[in-house]
Amino acid sequence: MKAQIVQSQKPGLLKKTGWSVMMFGAILASLWSSQYLSLNPEAFPFNQQKMVYTAHMTMVIMHIVGAMLAILIGPFQFLPGIRKGRWLKLHRWLGRTYLLSILVGGLGGLYMAQFAYGGLITESGFAALAVLWLYSGFMAYRHIRNKDLEGHREWMTRNYALTLAGVMLRLWMPTSDALGIDFLMAYRVVGWLCWVPNLLVAEWIIRGIRRSSQRVDLSAATVSVQKTAQTNSEENVYAD
Numbered sequence: 001m002k003a004q005i006v007q008s009q010k011p012g013l014l015k016k017t018g019w020s021v022m023m024f025g026a027i028l029a030s031l032w033s034s035q036y037l038s039l040n041p042e043a044f045p046f047n048q049q050k051m052v053y054t055a056h057m058t059m060v061i062m063h064i065v066g067a068m069l070a071i072l073i074g075p076f077q078f079l080p081g082i083r084k085g086r087w088l089k090l091h092r093w094l095g096r097t098y099l100l101s102i103l104v105g106g107l108g109g110l111y112m113a114q115f116a117y118g119g120l121i122t123e124s125g126f127a128a129l130a131v132l133w134l135y136s137g138f139m140a141y142r143h144i145r146n147k148d149l150e151g152h153r154e155w156m157t158r159n160y161a162l163t164l165a166g167v168m169l170r171l172w173m174p175t176s177d178a179l180g181i182d183f184l185m186a187y188r189v190v191g192w193l194c195w196v197p198n199l200l201v202a203e204w205i206i207r208g209i210r211r212s213s214q215r216v217d218l219s220a221a222t223v224s225v226q227k228t229a230q231t232n233s234e235e236n237v238y239a240d
């Protein structure tokens, strides 16, 4: 049992690599997004949408600033060390900033969904993503207000998996280009592909953690039953 607890406290190589990949992706997506912060449509990299973004500049910038903050803060919140001791205060403040960023970025994203390139398929894909992004952020907040740490962690895992749609979209698009898939067709598929698999992976991680904590609980219960049985038998010896 001891080995299992130690294992879950010290992140292994897989967790460290996963975290580094996540952080690297977050930095790349932020660098890409920062091209919009100049507010100069000439510098906007998405040629087909330049006119749309210029006409809805406030919402686009709201979306991008919120999304950039969230994607960069997220990985730090998953570091085990930041949720303990003197770092807990920082975790709380980063958490509040993260949720506020989701609110601003999510409302901006939901508004922009109606103008998404590619028509109804992408519009509905981004709208569904925005609604789930806002909803999972709200659920994570509600659980922590109710002091339910497990529920909070699970909803934050789902929420950040959705935030990573910002990375996946920018990975899937060049991949489909390299495969020779038509841009419009690819964009329609990627409007969904950038977040549905992320959510499935999050659900798989959540279930894995639930299963391993059940195993730890079970072994703790077994040890406690064994100890009680041992004490009882010792008491019986004395009683004899």
Ligand code: HEM
Pocket (backbone or CB within 6 Å): 029, 030, 032, 033, 036, 045, 046, 049, 063, 064, 067, 068, 071, 106, 109, 110, 112, 113, 114, 115, 116, 117, 118, 122, 126, 127, 129, 130, 131, 133, 162, 163, 164, 165, 166, 167
């Ligand atoms: C997870 C929820 C998100 C939703 C619902 C969402 C929604 C949208 C929508 C609807 C658009 C307009 C798409 C179009 O014109 O076809 C857009 C564009 C954009 N979003 Fe997001 N987004 C999300 C996450 C992110 C993240 C995490 C980032 C990066 C940190 C990001 C950065 C951008 C950028 C830079 C654009 C401009 C288009 C481009 O250059 O690719 N978004 N987003």
